[in-house]
Amino acid sequence: MSAHLGVEEHDPTNAYQSLADSIEHDDPRWAFGTGVEDVQAEITSPVPDGVDPADLAAYCLMLGDDALICSQRLAEWVSNAPELEEDVALANTALDLLGQARVLLSRAGHVEGAERDEDVLAYLRAEPEFRNVALAELPDDLDFARAVARLLLFSTWRLALLHRLLDSRDPVVAAVAGKGVKELTYHRDYAARWTLRLGDGTDESHRRMQAALNTVWPYLEELFRTSDVERRLAGAGVAVDPADVRDEVDAVLDEVITRATLTRPTIPGIGTIGGRSGRQGLHTEYLGHVLAEMQSLARQHPGATW
Amino acid sequence: MLTLEDLGVVRGVEADGDAVTVTITPTYSGCPAIEVMRDDLRAQLTAAGFARVEVRTVFSPAWSTDWISEAGKRKLVEHGIAPPDRAGARPTGPIPLTLTAPTAVVRCPRCGSPATEEFSRFGPTACTALRRCVACREPFEHMKEI
Numbered sequence: 001m002s003a004h005l006g007v008e009e010h011d012p013t014n015a016y017q018s019l020a021d022s023i024e025h026d027d028p029r030w031a032f033g034t035g036v037e038d039v040q041a042e043i044t045s046p047v048p049d050g051v052d053p054a055d056l057a058a059y060c061l062m063l064g065d066d067a068l069i070c071s072q073r074l075a076e077w078v079s080n081a082p083e084l085e086e087d088v089a090l091a092n093t094a095l096d097l098l099g100q101a102r103v104l105l106s107r108a109g110h111v112e113g114a115e116r117d118e119d120v121l122a123y124l125r126a127e128p129e130f131r132n133v134a135l136a137e138l139p140d141d142l143d144f145a146r147a148v149a150r151l152l153l154f155s156t157w158r159l160a161l162l163h164r165l166l167d168s169r170d171p172v173v174a175a176v177a178g179k180g181v182k183e184l185t186y187h188r189d190y191a192a193r194w195t196l197r198l199g200d201g202t203d204e205s206h207r208r209m210q211a212a213l214n215t216v217w218p219y220l221e222e223l224f225r226t227s228d229v230e231r232r233l234a235g236a237g238v239a240v241d242p243a244d245v246r247d248e249v250d251a252v253l254d255e256v257i258t259r260a261t262l263t264r265p266t267i268p269g270i271g272t273i274g275g276r277s278g279r280q281g282l283h284t285e286y287l288g289h290v291l292a293e294m295q296s297l298a299r300q301h302p303g304a305t306w
Numbered sequence: 307m308l309t310l311e312d313l314g315v316v317r318g319v320e321a322d323g324d325a326v327t328v329t330i331t332p333t334y335s336g337c338p339a340i341e342v343m344r345d346d347l348r349a350q351l352t353a354a355g356f357a358r359v360e361v362r363t364v365f366s367p368a369w370s371t372d373w374i375s376e377a378g379k380r381k382l383v384e385h386g387i388a389p390p391d392r393a394g395a396r397p398t399g400p401i402p403l404t405l406t407a408p409t410a411v412v413r414c415p416r417c418g419s420p421a422t423e424e425f426s427r428f429g430p431t432a433c434t435a436l437r438r439c440v441a442c443r444e445p446f447e448h449m450k451e452i
Binding site (some may be wrong): 010041042047061085088089095096098099100101103159160162171172174175176178179180181182183185186188189190192193196248252255256259 | 329332334335336337338361363364365366367368369397400401403404405421425426427428429430432436452
């Protein structure tokens with residue numbers, strides 16, 4: 001890049017020029033983010049009365065990590081999906097979830113008050129500090145049916161949660177829910193339609209869709225397990241008790257599975273270890289692989305700017 | 307030119323002497339264009355003589371395609387993008403599952419034919435779906451309702 005591009009020379013038809021300009025007159029930025037906290041007006045809203053800031057930060061991490069890790073798994077499909085259209089669809093879905101994650105992580109960092117921004121939280125935490133459910137971290141092993149099955153469970157559950165969080169007393173959680181409900185509606189429809197196409201398709205696609213459902217099914221139970229943080233915050237009108245969305249999620253899954261001529265698996269859930277699972281920072285071996293890839297650049301080049 | 311105001315992305319402008327505050331909202335949570343919009347606004351307002359320019363981004367209320375002006379919809383068609391239908395109010399109660407392709411008529415922005423079909427709900431940007439025209443055979447983008 002050559003000399004400083006002044007405002008006088010600004011070319012409104014060149015979308016990249018304004019980004020280059022901003023490097024000159026803004027603070028240096030991370031190569032990995034753009035400092036959403038500086039510009040997202042709601043993130044600095046006060047913590048609602050009667051709410052423990054540590055609980056709110058933990059809850060924002062839960063919702064944010066679910067979205068972040070699922071987004072990273074979806075992004076693995078870029079250039080790998082069976083058709084270009086699905087490549088684009090999965091990338092768009094990943095992008096929506098990443099946007100939700102950025103705001104939630106920024107909110108967590110702000111409320112926590114320990115000078116950790118979205119980038120530090122995403123790129124410099126270790127496995128036990130992540131609060132996502134195991135479903136988000138499972139590998140697809142480039143099996144498209146697995147991606148569909150996971151997205152069906154994940155989006156059905158998250159849509160039900162966010163729908164109830166529209167009235168959250170935390171303005172950031174409510175704002176993310178407001179946008180997320182619209183986005184998740186598309187994600188769920190996408191996953192449900194592919195479940196139908198594959199389940200009610202050929203013998204081979206039916207067999208593989210059923211196998212994919214069986215693979216993700218043991219991770220469904222965790223989605224309805226209420227952590228102490230969620231219980232306290234649900235009582236304070238900030239969170240939703242995930243146990244409350246079980247009936248709605250079950251009804252949607254049953255409808256899709258039935259119409260897809262598939263069978264609802266009866267495989268038991270993976271259970272907990274001493275009562276702990278994703279919400280308490282206990283993860284499957286798969287999360288380490290996700291983080292190794294997601295965090296490698298930030299860890300090799302700490303504080304890099306562009 | 308299709309403006310940010312046409313798109314309903316600009317939510318407020320407050321000018322006070324040589325200071326101006328503009329509030330914008332992203333279309334989708336992960337919209338990567340929001341930063342370009344912010345920097346463009348900053349550059350243009352600085353060029354227009356404002357010494358202090360602040361661009362705030364808000365998430366709430368969530369952007370809706372219903373905020374796109376009539377002029378904006380016309381300009382979208384001029385740019386080869388089929389405008390969204392009305393998204394309407396959010397239903398009360400659980401959000402219904404949609405297992406079949408939407409049946410609303412979307413006219414081809416090139417030839418005007420109503421005979422078009424969706425082939426992917428997700429287009430090159432978060433806010434568009436991909437369709438093709440059965441009459442003139444051209445593919446085109448459709449801004450989907452949210």
